[in-house]
Amino acid sequence: MISAGNDIISLNAINIARTKQYRFYSKILSPSEKALYNQATFATTPFENFVWLLWSIKESAYKYLKRNNPDLVFTPVKFIVAELLVPSRYTLTNFEGIQMEGPGFDNRLAIKGLINFGDNTLYSASLLYRELIVSVVNRDENFGNTFWGVKLIGENEASYQSTEVRKFLIDRLQRILNIDGLVMGKTPSGIPIVLNDSEEFPVAISLSHHERFVGYSIQFSEPIKY
């Protein structure tokens, strides 16, 4: 059964001093994961950004698995990021513009990860900027069936974030499929779904918001013709 998991972090909203404290980051990172930070390619990346990168990967993995296991609870240290591959050309830059969307991550300098949780192995793709982290998780190493987006919005009020992220996703999905009338719904356990004429539409979706950023991922059952 397909699923989707994404997460975004607004790095302007994090508490840098607190993130650097052992008592804080040790609740997110396991000792083996801290060693991943020592890769030369992270030389220009502040440690606090690395901590939140791993948080976003783990939260995305949790969302991915929760869809088909509604009772799952999120304990970051139980999701183990076993590998983290940073593109050799990667450097930390600013997030430019208002929004960014795309199918997969083939033409982007995405940080690729491998996550273990119990018997599950998942793959992640993350974009890390000075202001923002975008992470998407998939069961397959190939993200060709995944469409994702992130957008800067005008306010950080909860209902506004919720409305904006839903509109952002539905607008894009309707354009990809060239149909209209899709609406958002929720399963009884609170998992977001897309409805078409009150029937669940066969895609898996994931939503995220943090401060003035909202983001989504859509997982299709076959490659996207876009």
Add this chain to the structure above:
Amino acid sequence: MTRTEILIELKKVFAPYTTNKEMLDSINDETDLIKDLKINSANLVDIIIDAEAKYDIEIDYDSADKIINVGTCIDLIMEKLKQDK
């Protein structure tokens, strides 16, 4: 420390992180931190750290997954306070 006393203090822990200030006044055991209080999941570790400081307890990795609703938070704090006696 009674459940009611912990509840009163917990409201102060949640206050900086909730965007649903109105609901904070009427929270009960069933109130969900993310769904009802609209606390961003990125702040859950902040809440654990603040609760550790307020009650002088340590909330370990395995216990952290009990931070779901107000009732489970109170259960966890009472359990940790009892252990530290």
